[in-house]
Amino acid sequence: MTHLPAEVRGVWAAQAFDADAAVPATSRRHLRLDDDPLVIAPLELAGENAALTAVAIGTDPDHPTVLVCPEPRDSRLQLALLNELARHVCDHLDPLAADREPVTAPDGPTENPARRAGQLVVPTPAAVELLLRVAERMTWSARRAEEDPDAAPHVDPILQRGGGWLIQLCDHHPLRPDSGLLVVASDAVRAHWIVPLADHEALHLPALMAAVTAPAGSCHASAWAAEDEIGGVVTTPRFDRAVLAPAVEEFNRRRQGAIDAATVSRHESVVRQVIEPEATAMYEATHQAIDLLRTLAPLAAVDTARPEALRVVRERRAFTRMADYLDGPARFAKTDSPRRAVHLLAQAEEEEKQVHQERLRGDPRVRRAHAVTGATLDGTVVVADSVQRRAKVNMTSRSRLVVEVPGRWVPNLGQTYELLDHPGPVLFRLEEAPYDAEADSTTVTLVCTGKGANQRVENNLAAGDPVAFAPHEPDYPWLSLPADTPALLAEPEAP
Amino acid sequence: MSGHVDLDYLRGTLRASRNSARDLANVAETRCTKRRALIAAGVDLDAAATVELGDEAAEAGQSPFALGAGETFERRLFDNGYAQLIEVLRHDLGWPESDVSVVDIDAQHPWPHSSAEDFPKRRDRVARQRLKASLGHVAAMARGDSDAPTVLVKPRLHVTFGENLLPVEPDLVLRRSDAPLVRVGDAKGYPDHDHRTDQGKLRQARRQVAVYHIALTEALDELVADGRLSERERTTALEGKWPCDPDDRTQQPSGDQRGVLVLRRGRMTARARIEDLRSDVAMVRDGIVRAPATLREMLADLPEGATLDDPEVLAALPITYEPSSCLAGCPFVKRCRSMAHAAADPRLLGPVTHGVVAPVGDMRTAARLLRGELGPASEAQRAWLEQMRPVAPRQPRAAGGSS
Numbered sequence A: 001m002t003h004l005p006a007e008v009r010g011v012w013a014a015q016a017f018d019a020d021a022a023v024p025a026t027s028r029r030h031l032r033l034d035d036d037p038l039v040i041a042p043l044e045l046a047g048e049n050a051a052l053t054a055v056a057i058g059t060d061p062d063h064p065t066v067l068v069c070p071e072p073r074d075s076r077l078q079l080a081l082l083n084e085l086a087r088h089v090c091d092h093l094d095p096l097a098a099d100r101e102p103v104t105a106p107d108g109p110t111e112n113p114a115r116r117a118g119q120l121v122v123p124t125p126a127a128v129e130l131l132l133r134v135a136e137r138m139t140w141s142a143r144r145a146e147e148d149p150d151a152a153p154h155v156d157p158i159l160q161r162g163g164g165w166l167i168q169l170c171d172h173h174p175l176r177p178d179s180g181l182l183v184v185a186s187d188a189v190r191a192h193w194i195v196p197l198a199d200h201e202a203l204h205l206p207a208l209m210a211a212v213t214a215p216a217g218s219c220h221a222s223a224w225a226a227e228d229e230i231g232g233v234v235t236t237p238r239f240d241r242a243v244l245a246p247a248v249e250e251f252n253r254r255r256q257g258a259i260d261a262a263t264v265s266r267h268e269s270v271v272r273q274v275i276e277p278e279a280t281a282m283y284e285a286t287h288q289a290i291d292l293l294r295t296l297a298p299l300a301a302v303d304t305a306r307p308e309a310l311r312v313v314r315e316r317r318a319f320t321r322m323a324d325y326l327d328g329p330a331r332f333a334k335t336d337s338p339r340r341a342v343h344l345l346a347q348a349e350e351e352e353k354q355v356h357q358e359r360l361r362g363d364p365r366v367r368r369a370h371a372v373t374g375a376t377l378d379g380t381v382v383v384a385d386s387v388q389r390r391a392k393v394n395m396t397s398r399s400r401l402v403v404e405v406p407g408r409w410v411p412n413l414g415q416t417y418e419l420l421d422h423p424g425p426v427l428f429r430l431e432e433a434p435y436d437a438e439a440d441s442t443t444v445t446l447v448c449t450g451k452g453a454n455q456r457v458e459n460n461l462a463a464g465d466p467v468a469f470a471p472h473e474p475d476y477p478w479l480s481l482p483a484d485t486p487a488l489l490a491e492p493e494a495p
Numbered sequence B: 001m002s003g004h005v006d007l008d009y010l011r012g013t014l015r016a017s018r019n020s021a022r023d024l025a026n027v028a029e030t031r032c033t034k035r036r037a038l039i040a041a042g043v044d045l046d047a048a049a050t051v052e053l054g055d056e057a058a059e060a061g062q063s064p065f066a067l068g069a070g071e072t073f074e075r076r077l078f079d080n081g082y083a084q085l086i087e088v089l090r091h092d093l094g095w096p097e098s099d100v101s102v103v104d105i106d107a108q109h110p111w112p113h114s115s116a117e118d119f120p121k122r123r124d125r126v127a128r129q130r131l132k133a134s135l136g137h138v139a140a141m142a143r144g145d146s147d148a149p150t151v152l153v154k155p156r157l158h159v160t161f162g163e164n165l166l167p168v169e170p171d172l173v174l175r176r177s178d179a180p181l182v183r184v185g186d187a188k189g190y191p192d193h194d195h196r197t198d199q200g201k202l203r204q205a206r207r208q209v210a211v212y213h214i215a216l217t218e219a220l221d222e223l224v225a226d227g228r229l230s231e232r233e234r235t236t237a238l239e240g241k242w243p244c245d246p247d248d249r250t251q252q253p254s255g256d257q258r259g260v261l262v263l264r265r266g267r268m269t270a271r272a273r274i275e276d277l278r279s280d281v282a283m284v285r286d287g288i289v290r291a292p293a294t295l296r297e298m299l300a301d302l303p304e305g306a307t308l309d310d311p312e313v314l315a316a317l318p319i320t321y322e323p324s325s326c327l328a329g330c331p332f333v334k335r336c337r338s339m340a341h342a343a344a345d346p347r348l349l350g351p352v353t354h355g356v357v358a359p360v361g362d363m364r365t366a367a368r369l370l371r372g373e374l375g376p377a378s379e380a381q382r383a384w385l386e387q388m389r390p391v392a393p394r395q396p397r398a399a400g401g402s403s
Helices: A006-019 A075-098 A125-147 A158-175 A185-192 A205-213 A219-226 A237-255 A261-267 A269-294 A310-327 A338-362 A364-373 B007-011 B020-027 B033-040 B045-056 B064-093 B119-143 B199-226 B231-239 B278-289 B311-316 B333-342 B351-360 B363-371 B379-388
Strands: A038-044 A052-058 A065-068 A120-122 A182-184 A377-391 A394-406 A416-419 A426-432 A441-452 A466-471 B102-104 B151-153 B157-161 B164-168 B172-175 B182-191 B258-265 B269-276
Touching (some): A052 A075, A052 A269, A065 A075, A065 A269, A075 A310, A120 A125, A125 A158, A125 A182, A158 A310, A158 A338, A205 A219, A205 A269, A364 A466, A377 A441, B020 B033, B020 B164, B020 B199, B020 B278, B033 B164, B045 B311, B064 B102, B064 B182, B064 B269, B119 B151, B119 B172, B119 B231, B157 B199, B182 B199, B351 B363, B351 B379
Parallel strands (some): A038 A120, A120 A182
Antiparallel strands (some): A038 A052, A377 A394, A394 A441, A416 A426, B172 B182
16 A cells, blocks of 8 residues: 555545445555465464464465464473474475576576475564564574583474574565565555555454455444454453463463473363464464455566566575575574665665566556656557657657646656557656646647667557556666675675 | 642542553653543543443453563562662663662552552552652762662652642662762563564653653752752753763763663563663653643533543543554543544544545545535635545545455
């Protein structure tokens, strides 16, 4: 939703409120969706440091695996759950990372990227924060076990790898929120639909899904009714008081301090039967969000059916770098060096710019929304001809387009417009855009800047043809570190 | 309502707030007159919401797991002669190795049990004793007396809100033995994850310490007015600099407003950090003096003799619904949200929608104007419609049941 101009967001939200129904913010899906993403819905114990009570995990919408820790404050039992979680993550991602496909670029070296990038989907932004802290706990426990095996005998080596996957994916997300490597279901739904809910309310996934899927006229009632369910990563105080705390107490009474697998599995059902439905509900809500997103046709850049799709390729490369790093040193620092941070930020900003361009080019609804600020232009050709313009000392012929835009269109002064759906980048500069109040339309005159391809645009366009323009974003060179710089490294510094 | 405001009378049968510092910290974030009035009157908001709304009041209280973890942490911090607290101050804040003297107001003047005979009188008496003892110790700390404590636990201080004094009890007032400066501190039971610590919780904690800082400032002002402290001693106590502040990245020369937060590390240990409170102190002060600033102004429309334990009186207090502050912990939120929904108030959907729609009034009017069902009734509406009309034809179909 944040990719829309504020005026559009405000007006569409008011219209959604009036209709008491969610309205689409896009006409295409803007992120890659796998056929079988790994959904992770974690729940933590209130007041503790990344102590998981349960995790619903899996790819099958109807049959999640629910891992339960009947006493999350017991570090040994917590470790058992983390081992299982790491195993599920690795079982899903490692085979994908191992399935490589050598690719030789026409003007570059041979690469060996994974044939398909993995994908994790979590319910809310809070789940990303939680998984990151859990992942740090995993790698920290594994490191301690490596250094002193006697001190941590219950640690499985897979903890290091599972934690490494989660750290990299969760750290990747804030810099690249549009990446399909880790998808936050609530954010993704809000990027594609405008719901008449406040930001705080929309962080509750069941309420958000109720709002989006409710029939017109019942959006608020449905969302507010769903608010009583658990909607984030922490169970409610009322649930803890009335249900979870007595169950955990009963488990502790029955096990009498024992931590062996047989005793725990014999008695864990008292906790499992109360927490499993809650974790499963979040898992199902996440799958519901995925199904909803699948109803939208993908942008070309995220269409997994097209192997050359730009973001699909980029995510395969990023995924491969993560796997390669786990096969190597797999050490993770808490902070980046300033230099690497600058590099990562610059890279992320560059990618964000490209993603925004993809949205404007591939999604007519988003493009029309940005016409409000003058950034884009959709209209009908009135005149397509050429005019004489002075370039330095000589007169040259330049393509000219006169385009009629319905309503008032205020140009973004100083911007260069790129003609879409036309071979080669053809850039135009705005000459004038007078508004005719009687006809309620704006007649926009644009002249080719002469940069880019030398096509005679007027030969391909005629009066009555629909045309669309997006802002031209020039690329500026920047001092680059190697493209394979991983997101986090302990040592040494990047060159 | 006019004349003197008797808080006990005004509260009626409603219980007094048990955490005025948290309430005052919330004042910085809300413009709701109802919430401000109840806080200024020292009312427990959850109790007031239950009186007005019954079961409709938002769920109160914390998870027993969070409460247990917090209580265990605080107990451990203060157990064994405050060993862990002293260790943390030495290790994290460069506290000198010299003797540390702790005075615990809670231990010296314990609260009576609520079941005790004549409880209200005894409670008021203990409150006066705690205030008197606290001011005496704070004065000695500010003067740098040799017998002054270096750590004062749970002192009782006051913050002025409108025409009333609201009591607050910081966990700590600290004075280093090698410097005359005095600082407030608070212990929080939630886990510290370094840079991943929940920023919302951290901001709330800082606001609360800012309230304590304001209370300390008021206490020192009062001591100066009483002649128990010189102006110079007051200034030194408030504006002095930690001699070797390990976290000092701000390099403030003087006049700083910093406090100490003690947070939980893992399950067993604690960690102290110095927090820069300048913006938080400014926000809390702005919140306190923001109009309507006095209880008399806030309750101006109430009839003579009205008390806040009357549901009709509570319902008559004016509200300002803002999702960001109200949804974060106001027990009246569901009722206020329904009222904002009925009025199609654009604040309901957050600041972006409010900023766009507010010029024409409410969201239904905006939608009807855009659909052409309503003509602009003013120049402002006409100008708004002209600006926003390009957005309106792009109105997509409703998505109801689109899954």
